[in-house]
Amino acid sequence: MSTIVISEHEFTALRDLIRERFGIYYDDTKQFLLQSRLQTRLLKCRVADFAGYHRFLTASPDREAEWSELASVLSNNETYFFRERAQLEVLVTDVLEESLRAGTPLRVWSSASSTGEEPYTIAMMLHQTHRVTASSVHLRATDLSPRALERAATGFYRELSFRATPPEMVQKYFRPFEGGFFVNDEIKHMVEFSRLNLMDEHAVATMGTFDAILCRNVLIYFEKSTQKRVVEAFAKVLRPGGFLFLGHAESIMRVTDCYEPVVTPKAIYYRRK
Numbered sequence: 001m002s003t004i005v006i007s008e009h010e011f012t013a014l015r016d017l018i019r020e021r022f023g024i025y026y027d028d029t030k031q032f033l034l035q036s037r038l039q040t041r042l043l044k045c046r047v048a049d050f051a052g053y054h055r056f057l058t059a060s061p062d063r064e065a066e067w068s069e070l071a072s073v074l075s076n077n078e079t080y081f082f083r084e085r086a087q088l089e090v091l092v093t094d095v096l097e098e099s100l101r102a103g104t105p106l107r108v109w110s111s112a113s114s115t116g117e118e119p120y121t122i123a124m125m126l127h128q129t130h131r132v133t134a135s136s137v138h139l140r141a142t143d144l145s146p147r148a149l150e151r152a153a154t155g156f157y158r159e160l161s162f163r164a165t166p167p168e169m170v171q172k173y174f175r176p177f178e179g180g181f182f183v184n185d186e187i188k189h190m191v192e193f194s195r196l197n198l199m200d201e202h203a204v205a206t207m208g209t210f211d212a213i214l215c216r217n218v219l220i221y222f223e224k225s226t227q228k229r230v231v232e233a234f235a236k237v238l239r240p241g242g243f244l245f246l247g248h249a250e251s252i253m254r255v256t257d258c259y260e261p262v263v264t265p266k267a268i269y270y271r272r273k
């Protein structure tokens with residue numbers, strides 16, 4: 001099978017379309033990455049070149065199904081249990097403490113949850129505290145990629161997902177099955193998964209109100225203007241003083257003034273002003 005080459009013009013047109021829809025930005029150095037990621041889609045859509053694929057995405061009656069496929073093809077779903085754990089410790093101590101003191105349920109949203117390791121880790125850590133019940137925690141998890149969400153729903157994981165997991169947690173919260181592990185039902189039922197595109201401000205606005213939002217290791221794929229749009233949409237659904245957790249490589253210091261950064265020896269996070 002010979003490679004279909006993307007022209008500079010086709011690349012610019014397609015990357016603008018993708019940025020508008022998903023926020024994910026392919027800069028000029030990523031032309032060949034995009035070309036290779038889309039090769040199989042051209043075959044599936046039976047179009048001869050990238051200009052044809054652009055037309056398919058904008059005008060075909062089947063375009064919505066194709067956008068849905070594309071969401072899975074374009075997203076990098078790299079994640080693992082207990083990733084950047086120090087921030088999660090803040091969640092199960094400070095954030096939990098504040099809602100217990102206020103006498104309100106703890107409302108947490110993992111907004112780019114990928115295959116589920118992040119929200120399931122939060123569920124396990126909260127369960128470990130013995131201070132929550134099923135009705136005192138609302139744990140929502142969303143992602144753009146339908147394929148990642150399907151995997152999260154199975155609750156089945158292989159070795160790579162456990163690279164930072166303490167062995168006693170594997171023993172307590174998972175059961176082995178054919179070379180991998182299923183997360184146990186109690187933890188699984190604590191998390192409510194659904195599909196959400198962070199570019200969809202209406203969907204974000206109707207999520208409810210949260211004490212904490214996690215948006216870790218996704219803003220790196222967005223331009224500054226998109227990052228601003230996303231974190232300012234979060235500010236509308238975070239309670240005053242609510243917590244925002246980003247990935248280690250991500251900062252919104254010069255992006256928005258809706259948040260106060262908090263820097264501790266172990267973790268950096270933001271609080272809504």
Ligand SMILES: C[S@@+](CC[C@H](N)C(=O)[O-])C[C@H]1O[C@@H](n2cnc3c(N)ncnc32)[C@H](O)[C@@H]1O
Pocket residue numbers: 022023024075076077078079080083111112113114115118142143144145148196197198199215216217218221247
């Ligand atoms: C690298 S994973 C991060 C997973 C997890 N938060 C962590 O830190 O381990 C990035 C996730 O962001 C999701 N993503 C990318 N663009 C998105 C968008 N516009 N809306 C929602 N999720 C998006 C991808 O589907 C992917 O699952």
